[in-house]
Amino acid sequence: MLQTSARLLRLLSLLQARADWSGPELADRLRVTPRTVRNDIERLRHLGYPVSARPGVGGGYRLGAGAALPPLLLDDDEAVAVAVGLRTAAGGAVTGIEETSVRALAKLEQVMPSRLRHRVVALQTATVQIPAPGPTVDADVLTAIAGACRDQQRLRFDYRDHDGSASIRTVEPHRLVHDRGRWYLVAWDVDRQDWRTFRGDRIKPRIPTGPRFVPRDPPDGDVATYLLRGVGAATWRYRARVTVHSPAAEVTGRLPPAVRVEALDEQTCVVDVGSDTPLLLAAYLGMLGVDFEVGEPAELVEQLRVLADRYRRASAGRRSETRPQEAVREPST
Numbered sequence: 001m002l003q004t005s006a007r008l009l010r011l012l013s014l015l016q017a018r019a020d021w022s023g024p025e026l027a028d029r030l031r032v033t034p035r036t037v038r039n040d041i042e043r044l045r046h047l048g049y050p051v052s053a054r055p056g057v058g059g060g061y062r063l064g065a066g067a068a069l070p071p072l073l074l075d076d077d078e079a080v081a082v083a084v085g086l087r088t089a090a091g092g093a094v095t096g097i098e099e100t101s102v103r104a105l106a107k108l109e110q111v112m113p114s115r116l117r118h119r120v121v122a123l124q125t126a127t128v129q130i131p132a133p134g135p136t137v138d139a140d141v142l143t144a145i146a147g148a149c150r151d152q153q154r155l156r157f158d159y160r161d162h163d164g165s166a167s168i169r170t171v172e173p174h175r176l177v178h179d180r181g182r183w184y185l186v187a188w189d190v191d192r193q194d195w196r197t198f199r200g201d202r203i204k205p206r207i208p209t210g211p212r213f214v215p216r217d218p219p220d221g222d223v224a225t226y227l228l229r230g231v232g233a234a235t236w237r238y239r240a241r242v243t244v245h246s247p248a249a250e251v252t253g254r255l256p257p258a259v260r261v262e263a264l265d266e267q268t269c270v271v272d273v274g275s276d277t278p279l280l281l282a283a284y285l286g287m288l289g290v291d292f293e294v295g296e297p298a299e300l301v302e303q304l305r306v307l308a309d310r311y312r313r314a315s316a317g318r319r320s321e322t323r324p325q326e327a328v329r330e331p332s333t
Contacts, residue, residue, distance in 0.1 A: 004040075007032070008047075011040050013073050015051065015063035019151050022060040076116055083108055083120045135201040137183045142176065144205040145185055149173045154190070154210030160202045168206075171196070172213045175223045186223050188216055195219040197227055236274030238281055240300050244269050246290040254288055278303035 007030055014021060014029055023034045030037065041051050041061060050064045074082065086105040109117055148155040152172075159169050171187035178184075183200030219226040244251050248263035251271060255261065260272045271292075275281035278299040285292055286307070294300055 004043075008040055008043060009073055011037075012044060012049065012063075015044075015049075015061065016073065020060045020062050026061065079108070079112060079116055080119050080123075083112070083116075084123060087120075087124055135182070135199075137200040141200065141203055141205060142183060144207065144209075145173060145200070145203065146176055148205075148209050149175060151209070152212050152215055154213055155187070156206040156210060158204040158206065159198060169196075169198070170210070171198075172216070174215070174218060176200070177223060177227050179227060184227055186219070186227055195226065237276050238278055238297060238299060239272070239274035240281060240294055240297060242271045242273060242285060243293040244271050244288065244290060245292065246288070251288065251290070279307075282307055 010030060011026065014026060023037050026037045027034045030040075032040075041053070044051050052062050052064045054060060054062075083105060086101045086108065089101040109120070112120070145155065147153075154170060155173050156168065156170050158166060160166050170190045171185075172190065173185060173187045175186050176183060177186060185198040185200060185203065187196060187198065188194070189196040243264070245268055247267060248261050248269035251269055252261045255271070255273070262270045262272075264270060273281065273284065275284060278297075281300055282303040285294070285304075294304060
């Protein structure tokens, strides 16, 4: 059994790691009796940590917010991660926290052991951050969304679509994802009864949050893959459903996550692919290195004919007497 001081630190670490704990769960983790857990919770309260308790079958303990911020317990890796995160946030894509990040970093580095400070400095010195262009997100918005994800509470917010139209959404927030300089919320849309991806810079949360919910299994089994598919496909101007004469497992490894591959049999699959222009789409399909069939769109079919004629002339070692067509012209907008 751990000594009292060590056990209190372990208990504090557990309370900080998750929003809610039942008494039996904490007792099992600490290898003590539920009565000892209750006594240790009371000791933490005397030290200034606001631990709330809910009685009953569904009750438990939660480390809440108090009038003053109590000390946080960080292990070595967590301290380094926080320091690196603060350095990154000082010049990142979240507005309103640059100066605050610098002040917090100064406090953290002041109390850091030299071995950890050297790790942080080495990492920072050896890396170069390239600011990502695009809209920024207010820190308060990210904090509100992250809190709802952590506490598994429904979130209502005003949302502005890409075309400027406004709506009010009610969602069960699942995860915040940062991708190429932008923040996204992956959530279950209660009204539409489906998973949706929302741009963080277009969200304006309505506080307070709603009731708690039971978490659902993530879409596609993985949030990152779901977001990459959704965000990548959303920018495609031209789409095609292509039959590829190769096993799905082999084709999947040659394509980015945004492309969905469905097996037809052991040697054939269907690929839902897209791109900004027919030329790029035709080039990507050619780089698969296997036979495929395309029926539509007409622009892609014509572009494949153009490229086939160009490659045929190139292999013959001569130019056509007439100037070849460079690319299929896109329709004017």
